Amino acid sequence: MAPPENDLVAAQAGNNSSSDFVRKLYKMLEDPSYNSVVRWSTDGDSFVVLENEKFTKTILPKHFKHSNFASFVRQLNKYDFHKVRHNEESGDTPYGRDAWEFRHPEFRADRKDNLDSIRRKAPAPRKQAMSEETFPTQQQIVVLSESLTATQHQIQALQEQYFELAQTNKVLVNEVVSLQKMVRAQSQVSNELITHLNNIEDKRRNSRHSAHSSHSSHSGPSFHTGTLGLLPDGADEPAPELRRAREILNGVSPDSQADRELERLSVAYHQNGSPSESATSSVMFPQPGGPIIMHDPLNDPRHMVYPVGQTTGIDPFHSDHINNIPYSRPLSNPSVLADAPTQITPPPKDQGGQLWGAKKPRILLVEDDKTCARIGSKFLTIIDCTVETARDGLEAVDKINHDSERFDLIFMDIIMPNMDGVSATAMIRMVAPRIPIIAMTSNIRQEDIQTYFHFGMNDVLAKPFTRDGMVRILKKHLSYLLKDPHPGLVSDETGQNLGAPGPGPPASTQPYGGPPGMTIATMGGGGQVKFEQTPIQSPATTSSWHSPGQMSHTSPNIDGGGYMGAVSNGSGGMVMTPGGTQRQPQYANQVINQVPQVGTPTIGRMPEGMGLGDDRPEKRQRLYGPGQGAFVQ
Amino acid sequence: MAETDDRYDEGSVTMPDFGDHVDNGIFSQILEMDESETDRDFSGPLVINFFDQADETFDKMDKAVALKNLDELSSLGHFLKGSSATLGFNKIRDSCQVIQQYGHQLNIDGTTEPDGDICLKKIIEALKTVKVDTKTLEKSMKKFFGLPE
Numbered sequence: 001m002a003p004p005e006n007d008l009v010a011a012q013a014g015n016n017s018s019s020d021f022v023r024k025l026y027k028m029l030e031d032p033s034y035n036s037v038v039r040w041s042t043d044g045d046s047f048v049v050l051e052n053e054k055f056t057k058t059i060l061p062k063h064f065k066h067s068n069f070a071s072f073v074r075q076l077n078k079y080d081f082h083k084v085r086h087n088e089e090s091g092d093t094p095y096g097r098d099a100w101e102f103r104h105p106e107f108r109a110d111r112k113d114n115l116d117s118i119r120r121k122a123p124a125p126r127k128q129a130m131s132e133e134t135f136p137t138q139q140q141i142v143v144l145s146e147s148l149t150a151t152q153h154q155i156q157a158l159q160e161q162y163f164e165l166a167q168t169n170k171v172l173v174n175e176v177v178s179l180q181k182m183v184r185a186q187s188q189v190s191n192e193l194i195t196h197l198n199n200i201e202d203k204r205r206n207s208r209h210s211a212h213s214s215h216s217s218h219s220g221p222s223f224h225t226g227t228l229g230l231l232p233d234g235a236d237e238p239a240p241e242l243r244r245a246r247e248i249l250n251g252v253s254p255d256s257q258a259d260r261e262l263e264r265l266s267v268a269y270h271q272n273g274s275p276s277e278s279a280t281s282s283v284m285f286p287q288p289g290g291p292i293i294m295h296d297p298l299n300d301p302r303h304m305v306y307p308v309g310q311t312t313g314i315d316p317f318h319s320d321h322i323n324n325i326p327y328s329r330p331l332s333n334p335s336v337l338a339d340a341p342t343q344i345t346p347p348p349k350d351q352g353g354q355l356w357g358a359k360k361p362r363i364l365l366v367e368d369d370k371t372c373a374r375i376g377s378k379f380l381t382i383i384d385c386t387v388e389t390a391r392d393g394l395e396a397v398d399k400i401n402h403d404s405e406r407f408d409l410i411f412m413d414i415i416m417p418n419m420d421g422v423s424a425t426a427m428i429r430m431v432a433p434r435i436p437i438i439a440m441t442s443n444i445r446q447e448d449i450q451t452y453f454h455f456g457m458n459d460v461l462a463k464p465f466t467r468d469g470m471v472r473i474l475k476k477h478l479s480y481l482l483k484d485p486h487p488g489l490v491s492d493e494t495g496q497n498l499g500a501p502g503p504g505p506p507a508s509t510q511p512y513g514g515p516p517g518m519t520i521a522t523m524g525g526g527g528q529v530k531f532e533q534t535p536i537q538s539p540a541t542t543s544s545w546h547s548p549g550q551m552s553h554t555s556p557n558i559d560g561g562g563y564m565g566a567v568s569n570g571s572g573g574m575v576m577t578p579g580g581t582q583r584q585p586q587y588a589n590q591v592i593n594q595v596p597q598v599g600t601p602t603i604g605r606m607p608e609g610m611g612l613g614d615d616r617p618e619k620r621q622r623l624y625g626p627g628q629g630a631f632v633q
Numbered sequence: 634m635a636e637t638d639d640r641y642d643e644g645s646v647t648m649p650d651f652g653d654h655v656d657n658g659i660f661s662q663i664l665e666m667d668e669s670e671t672d673r674d675f676s677g678p679l680v681i682n683f684f685d686q687a688d689e690t691f692d693k694m695d696k697a698v699a700l701k702n703l704d705e706l707s708s709l710g711h712f713l714k715g716s717s718a719t720l721g722f723n724k725i726r727d728s729c730q731v732i733q734q735y736g737h738q739l740n741i742d743g744t745t746e747p748d749g750d751i752c753l754k755k756i757i758e759a760l761k762t763v764k765v766d767t768k769t770l771e772k773s774m775k776k777f778f779g780l781p782e
Contacts, residue, residue: 370686371682371715374682375663375679378675413715463718464715466662
């Protein structure tokens with residue numbers, strides 16, 4: 001690349017009044033030692049390069065700072081030098097076959113003063129240069145567009161990488177938060193245990209003491225003045241392990257700053273991750289902080305090449321989108337399920353109406369096509385349903401976010417502008433896990449239907465839909481609203497509503513079954529039972545545990561109280577180690593050993609560490625990897 | 634479509650024969666939604682709206698053809714296919730299906746058609762057909778609904 005640059009520099013210099021290049025040229029020809037390589041012609045009106053190779057390798061670098069003969073020739077052309085052509089066939093080659101002779105009318109050995117009149121050709125010098133470019137324009141465009149594609153790939157790779165890391169980080173933060181809670185709970189338990197044990201110790205010692213003192217009243221009052229904990233009698237020692245345990249426990253005060261940061265982070269993650277910030281999504285997660293793996297942010301349409309805003313309609317099965325359908329794991333979020341009770345109370349069935357009981361079904365019809373929407377609405381209203389329509393998936397999600405219990409059933413078109421029906425379903429499932437969602441589509445291939453079910457749809461109504469088809473769906477999925485449900489049918493059908501069809505919806509109705517990855521179950525029955533035990537113990541023990549100095553360190557109790565509250569609120573309950581409350585001294589020791597290590601300092605630093613340490617090398621790899629590869633092509 | 638057939642058999646709707654343009658079973662269901670047969674205040678506007686919609690879509694299709702935008706053509710085809718099918722306008726529906734398929738670079742049988750120019754050619758043909766069919770149907774529909782052409 002060096003020669004053309006020099007070339008350019010020389011060319012620019014040439015635009016000034018005196019031409020550097022021509023001067024250099026002249027100066028070079030003045031040197032007699034080059035005579036065998038390059039010299040003036042005999043007439044002095046042209047110059048000849050006799051030995052091309054030598055000239056390129058030795059003289060060019062010296063005078064023109066490059067060793068590119070083509071460049072030199074190009075430069076000469078720019079100054080309107082021309083190659084002198086000899087008739088080779090006639091053998092009229094005075095300087096030999098390989099010699100290059102150049103001539104410029106003003107460039108003469110005897111006219112050094114005339115050099116300034118040799119100027120760079122003004123008109124379109126570029127064109128000539130271009131014609132000699134190694135890359136024709138066409139090819140350059142190809143190269144450019146290739147590198148653009150490469151850059152795009154790179155960005156996408158980075159994006160993926162970023163979300164992967166963000167996801168990992170989120171999981172880790174959640175994990176840490178839950179571990180913190182666990183640790184807090186355990187230290188609370190340990191405190192209770194120690195209190196309890198101390199209490200027993202106390203009683204035991206007191207009784208032994210009184211016995212002892214009555215036996216040895218002669219030994220003097222000094223024996224009694226020592227506080228209970230400081231009895232010198234080896235046999236009567238007040239379990240120093242217990243005291244030490246409590247001291248250690250109390251010594252480990254949580255780093256509240258780091259805790260707050262973590263809490264903030266985990267809240268932020270939940271909010272960022274939620275389907276659409278513009279929508280009322282933050283309302284959906286009032287109790288974040290559990291050990292929850294949220295949906296995959298990779299699939300967040302805001303970040304993907306998902307054609308939001310397109311007017312004609314998004315086909316989720318289009319190869320561009322099929323992998324971008326958002327929220328592929330919306331059902332693995334137990335907290336949302338817990339937070340979004342969509343319990344529909346069956347109405348009394350003994351009242352009037354043609355098809356339905358007292359409560360008429362409220363239907364949301366999501367359909368971008370006006371004609372279909374009007375026909376669908378008409379079909380539904382004529383059978384006594386209340387119908388609202390949404391023009392695309394986004395509007396549907398908004399409606400459900402606004403009030404997840406407003407509708408009893410959703411008919412959902414698949415291909416729609418702004419957001420397709422499958423994605424909308426996945427989002428709706430986060431707030432309304434149970435509402436039947438019926439795909440309305442003409443794509444009824446088996447794999448399509450599987451996708452619908454996978455993303456939480458319950459049934460399919462083939463398009464063009466008919467009134468009877470709609471009625472059949474309503475009867476099947478809203479049997480509990482029917483005026484006259486078949487007795488056998490009801491249980492059967494409701495069972496189907498919840499259990500069938502396919503893998504999607506049933507999972508949503510069993511929050512406790514939980515995904516396999518959820519090692520720390522939320523609000524498991526066992527957890528609650530365990531906690532019921534601790535409070536029972538604590539009043540009894542704390543009330544009798546008064547005098548000793550350790551009482552001043554009651555902060556863990558307060559802390560624990562807060563935690564208990566959190567548990568009853570239902571966010572991220574901990575499962576205590578089964579039998580934990582019974583395993584006494586060893587268990588306490590375990591906790592004590594863990595606390596300083598698991599404790600807050602490490603936790604506090606973690607997000608930072610991840611940002612600086614783990615993050616970069618990975619990114620770098622990605623950054624350079626694909627880029628280079630693409631450019632080589 | 635057994636359920637639509639017996640509706641039709643009830644003969645609740647007096648309907649001219651639109652030939653293979655219209656699926657009578659489906660269309661009669663729409664007509665049934667009208668409160669009265671003399672004043673078709675549901676189906677009338679619906680059908681007229683459909684033709685407006687069709688015209689808009691054809692305009693967009695013409696533009697997409699000029700730009701050789703197969704993706705756009707495919708989704709436009711899909712769009713109009715939905716409403717025409719729901720109304721039972723089978724001929725329009727079928728042409729839309731053709732446009733949708735070739736927009737996806739697929740033949741009607743679902744095999745891939747790698748040559749974009751062939752796809753575009755097929756789409757142009759189908760678009761021509763569907764425009765004619767739509768005009769024909771629009772005329773008879775307007776007549777049926779007692780509207781000026």
